[in-house]
Amino acid sequence: MAALPDGPARDALRQRVVRAWMPMAERLALQFRNRGETVEDLRQVAMLGLVKAVHRYDPGRGTAFESFAVPTVVGEIKRHFRDHMWDVHVPRRVQELRNRVRAAHQELTRTADGRGPGVEELAAHTGMSEDEVRAGLEALGSFSTLSLDSALPGADDGYALGDTLGAAEPGFQLVVDRESLKPELRALPPREREILYLRFFCDMTQSRIAERLGISQMHVSRLISRTCDRLYERVMGRVA
Template identity: 45%
Template sequence: MALMSAAATDAQACELPEVAAPSRVAPKDARELSRMFFDQLAVLEEGTREYSYARNTLIEMNMSLVRFAAGRFRSRGPEEMEDIVQVGMIGLIKAIDRFELTREVEFTSFAIPYIVGEIKRFFRDTTWAVHVPRRLQEARVQLAQATEELRSRLGRTPTVKELSELMSLPEDEVIEARLAANGYNSSSLDAAVGSSDDGESVLQDFIGTEDQALELVEDFHALAPLIAELEERDRQIIHLRFVEELTQAQIGERLGVSQMHVSRLLSRTLARLREGMLVNN
């Protein structure tokens, strides 16, 4: 008897159909199959071969969503399109990990915003030399347009007050947008900034070493009050999953509930924390 493929074995073990070439499944068929795979994914234990098979098949079956979303940015050129597709795949994987059938929406409708959002975030983070909030990025564009319009009209550089009136923004926000605009371009660390008896000084001479843990400290401070607002059971699940690093099945045994129930509670709690972090940022 011929040996069965690993994929076929995993498919049978978790009562899922074997999909020989998931990436070639037609979009219409992918929608129907995806519901079956999501239904099983919700009850499978993370880290098992069956779970990995279901998750990986979902990713491959829905790659057409990434190509569709990336098509909106085809004007960027073929070289950048490869990066765009790779970034879009990250958005697809995030959507798969966060989707639940109980949402009663099509996975396509749920996934596209994740994919497009990841691509836009890629553009935002790679275009600017320094990361600034989105509202300030948008304000910079508005500021540039207003400055050019007033300079043409007045024959001089406009004041903050004049820009404020044209942009319908408070003066402090105009000043903040001006400061943020400095983050669009960067200077080389080897750029000369002065000279002394010891020779020419460069920018890197005045920069301290980077503290790798600084971002974690900021994230912990932002996350602490959000966790404190959770119910006791939700806080306990977060502790068991990410501090004690228990599996969902082990957490279910500890709390006396099913693994599927733990999965739903964890997804709901993480979504709430994630939304809170985004609002704070």
């Protein structure tokens, strides 16, 4: 195939080679089943790796096609898991740390009567630093995430993960608003400050305020509206 020029004959031969090696690619794909990806998708990724291997193979290097194709197909499958199967985006370096920590954890657990190894043991076994081991351990939970509706371990009353999430406290913003207004309220003329106090703190109607101050209700309404607009502009201007 390498001796043929580009054209229909070379394309037809390339397709024959791909079809001939498809069983090999399928066997490699099945080695990665039960890891969260469907078998059909694994087959498709493996076939893509096979096509790449056929395109890139150079017999002039003296390497048998199988020796070149197997790592190419396996690499394509692993790349698929790395790029498409993580629920949380994790840098490639951390993904590799996770794989090393995971393999070491399994090995040490088998030889320690089921006891989970600690960070120091994992670091000594892998030759990694303790910080790298911790990063790999944190990444272990990033491959697949839990639903917020998932029940917490030991919770018999349906208490779910989402029930543990906090919410914004509305009272905090009220405190911020009041503290922002205090200096502006102190700077108001006495009559406007008294009108706001009677309306918003004593809950008096505009008509009762008008009677108390000896002015019209319309005048009270205009003063409240104008004063509130001025306070808003001053506070927001200071924040900006």
